Amino acid sequence: MYNVFQKTGISCLCENLKQQPSMEEHIVIIGNGISGVTTARHIRKLSNKRITIISAETDHFFSRTALMYIYMGHMKFEHTKPYEDYFWKKNRIDLKNAFVENVDHANKNLQFADGSTMAYDKLVLAVGSKPNKFGWPGQDLKGVRGMYSKQDLDALEEYAPNNEVCKRAVIVGGGLIGIELAEMLNSRNIPVTFLVREESFWNGVLPAGESAMINRHILNHHIDLRLSTNLKEIIADENGRARAVVIPETGEELACDFVGLTAGVSPNIDFLKDSGIELGRGIKVNRYLETNIPDIYAVGDCAEQHEGIGMRRPIEAVWYTGRMMGETVAQTLCGNRIEYKPGHWFNSAKFLDIEYQTYGWVFSERSNMEHQQLFHWKHEDDTKCITVATEVGTGKFLGINTFGIRMRHEVFDRWLTEERSSDYVMENLATANFDPEFYKHFEKEILSAYKSENTFAKA
C-alpha cells in the first residue's frame, strides 16, 4: 500500500482507453528493438492510434545489450525483457512475429515472407543492424557467426556450449561487441584468440593511454589478444563446419571450433533494396527522421542522416540514440513535427571488469583532431584512468572519458551546456563523482597531475 504512491513503468500509458480506435490511423513499426518500442510507447502516451510492431526475431522486446549475460548465466532470457508480457496488450500495442519481405509504398502495404500482407497508414522502419562481413573466404560456414541477434546467441550455445565442444574460439574484430564476446566465451573457460586489426584495442575511438590499459586488461583475463592481426580465411572440415582460421601476418593456421565476426555492424536493409526508399549505407532520413517517401520514417541503427549532426556520425548505432529517435519521431507522428536534435554526446560500455563512460567529445590521437588537446591520468592499479579533451587556445572543456570511475551524466551535461573550461571541470571533478559510497576518491591526485602538466591556457 505505501509503496505504490506513484505508478511505475508498468502502469497504463494511455489516458482515454475506453474510446474505441476503429477509425484511428494505423501505425506500423518494423522492428521491436529499443527504437521501435520507444516509438510505440510514446505514440501510445500521446494518442489513441492503432499500433502494430512487427519483428522476426522474438515475440517480445528484449534488451539486446543484455544478450551476453544470458550466455554467461547472469540472467535468463526472460530477465532481459524490460516489460512484462501483459504490458503490450494492456497498452494496446499489437505484436506480430513475421518477416517483412517487401514494402509496397504505393499501396501502403507490407508483404510478409509467408505471403500474407498488412496495410499501414504510417510506417516506421526500426530494423536495426546486422554484423559486417567483409567477404572473407569461409565467412558463411557453420560455426561462424556474428553476435547481434537472439538467433546468434542460440547458435553460440550450439557451437560453443563449453570447452569440450569448443576447444578454441576465434574472434575477429576489436570493438565493443568483440570484447563482449571474448568475455562471454571466457566465462565458460573456452580459450579465446582475439584478432584485432589495429595496433591497439579500439584505438580509432580511444586515446592511446586508455587503449593500452585495456590491452593489458584483456591479457590479464588470459585472452589471447593478437594486435595488428587480420583474418585471411576460415577453413572448413568435411561437414562444412569451421575448423581453423588462417592469419595472413604469420601464415599460421589456428585450429578452432567457433569464429565470431564482430568487425562492426551495418544497417539491416537488404529487404528494402527495390522498395524505392532512398538508401545509402542505411535508410536516408532528414532531420525529421522522414525518408524520401511520405509517411515512411526510419529510426535507430538503420537510419542514416544526410549529414552527421554536429560531430556525430550519420549512422549512430547505439542504444541511446535509438531511444532518442523514438522519442522524437513519436512527436512527429502525433502531430507535433519536430527535428531530431540530440543533446550532448554520451555513451558507456564495459570492458571485462572495467566500466567506461564518456561525455562530450574525446577523439583518439588517430583521428587527428587538431583542435583538441588531451590530458590523461591513470591510477597505478592499471584499472582506472580518465582523459579530458580541451580546446586548443580557448581552454574550453570538450569532453571526458572515464574508466573505472563513475561520473554523473547530469553534471557533465550541464558543464557542457555552460561551456565550462577544463580548469573549472578539473577543480570541480568531485561534484561529478558517481561512485558508490565509501569508494576511494582520486580527484585530488587527478587535479595535481593536471596542474603539474600545466599546459593549458587559462580560460
Next chain:
Amino acid sequence: MSLTGGAPASINTTQKIGVLVGMAGLFILLLATFNVNLGNQAVWLAIALSAITAGIIVFAKGAYANKLPGIKNDGVWFKSMSSRGVLGWMAGIALTGFYIILYFYAGVLGLGQGVDGANTGLVGLFDPLSRFLSGNPASQWFVYGTLYTIAILAFGIKFMWKYRHNRYEQLRTVSVMFFQTAFAFVIPELMARLNTDNFSLPYNDLKLMWPLNYYAFDQWRVDQFINAQTVGLAFLIFGILTIFVISPILTYKYGKRWYCSWVCGCGGLAETAGDPYRHLSDKGMKAWKLERWMINTVLVFSVVMTTAVISTYLGYDSTKYWFTKNTFLISVGAFLTLVFAIVLYYKKDQLNTSAFKGAIGAFVITIGFLVAMSFMDFSQIKINASYFSFGLNTNEYALDGAMRTFYGFGIGSIFSGVIGTGFYPILGNRVWCRMGCPMAGILGIQQRLFSKFRITTNGGQCISCGNCSTYCEQGIDVRAYAQKGENIVRSSCVGCGVCSAVCPRGVLKLENDSLKGRINPKDVLLGNDVDLMNYVNNK
C-alpha cells in the same frame, strides 16, 4: 535450451576441498546428534566449527582468489544450487527440516534428554562453549545462535571476497558481522554471567528492536527489565528510545538500510549465507501486490497484538506500572491518529488511490481494535480449539493468549525461520524481510515518506539490461525506474547496494540527499533535445 555441463556450472578443485572440509564439520555435528560418543566434547566441537568455517572460506578462495576483482555472477543460473535445481531443492528441504526440528522437536537434538535433564546429543556437544560464555548449559537456541553466527561470519568473509572491489559492500558486511557476533551472540551470553539469585538481567539483544522482537513488551519481559532495576530500566528506556527516536532519525538520514543491511541479524544472514540466492526473488507485478498486502497486514497485526498484550496486564496489574489500561489505549490511539494525520496532510499528493485506500483501511482496523480492547477483556474471551482443529485439540484458550501464540508461531517461527530461511534456495534470500517483517514494514513507510535516502539514476545511461532487477533480493524492478530516469524510492529497498554494484553502466547510486526532487519520473531522458525534454517532462 540444453545447458552444458560447461565450465561455469562446475566447481574447481579448491572448491571441492572446501566442500569436503565443511561437510566433515557438519558430519561431526550429525554424529553428535545421533549420540555417537565422540569423547572430549570441547575438542570435537572446536574441530567441527573450525571445519565448517574453514570449508566455507576455502570454497570462497577457490571461487574468487584467482579472478580479477569484479562482478562474479558467471553461471549463477546454470548451477543447480543457485537456480532451483536438484541441489537447491535439497538444500531447501534440509534447512526447512532443521528449522522444524529446532522449533518443535528440540528433544531430537538432545535437549534435556540425559540424566536429570542434562543435555545429550547435539545440544550436549555445545555445552562446553555455552558454559564458557554464560556459565549455563546449552539450549537448542544456543546451538542455533552459534551456528547462525558462524554462518554470518564465514559467509560474510566469502561475500567480502566476492565484492573485494566494492567498499560499500565490504563495510556493511563487516558491520553485520560485528553486530551479530557482539550484540546478538557474545554480549547477551556474558550478561547472563552477572545474574545472581536476587538480581537477574534480562536476556537482551540490544539491536533487536520492536516490532521485529514481537515479545519486547510482554509482561514477563517488562517485569524482567523492571526487576533488574537501574540497568534493566536503562535497557527498557533504550528500547523505547530506539523505536520512537533513534530509529526514525537514522531512517530519515540514511533510509532503512542502516538497520536492514548494516545491523539486523536476519538481514545479516540473508546478505551473507543467503547471497547466492538473491536473484530468486520474484520481480512480477503480482508478487509486488502480495508483498504490500502481506507486510502491512503483519504490521497492523503486530501493533494490535502488542497493544493488546500490554493493555491486558495493565488491566489487572495497573498499580505496578505507571499507566492504566485506558490511558494507555487512549494514548496509543491518539499517537496513531496524530501520525496518520501528519502523513495525510503532508504526503497526500504522493499517495495514489490504492495506497490511500489501503492506508485508511489499515488505520480504521487498528483503531477499531483499540476501541474493542477498551471495552472487552480479551483474556476473558475463550476460544475452543476444537473448532479449528477438527476436534483434535479440545482445549480452551483465552483470545489474547491465542492471538499471541498464533503470532509467535505464525510470524516468529514459521515465517521468519522455516519459510524465511529454509526457503532461501527456492524463494530467494529475503522473503521474510520483504513479506513478513513488521519492522521492515514500519521502516519502509518512513523510508518511503520521510527519508533522504534514494537510489539516484544516472541521467540517460541505462541500457535496460536488467541486471539490477535480477539481482535485487527485494524483488524491486529497479530497471523499470532506471530506464525512465527516475530515482528509486521504494519502501522495501533495504539498501544492499547490489543493484548499483552489478549495473554494467554505472547508472545507480545509493545516496542521502535533499527531499526535493527525490521522486522524479521523466518521459524523455537526459541526452535528448533540451526543448523536447522541457516540453514533455513538464507537461
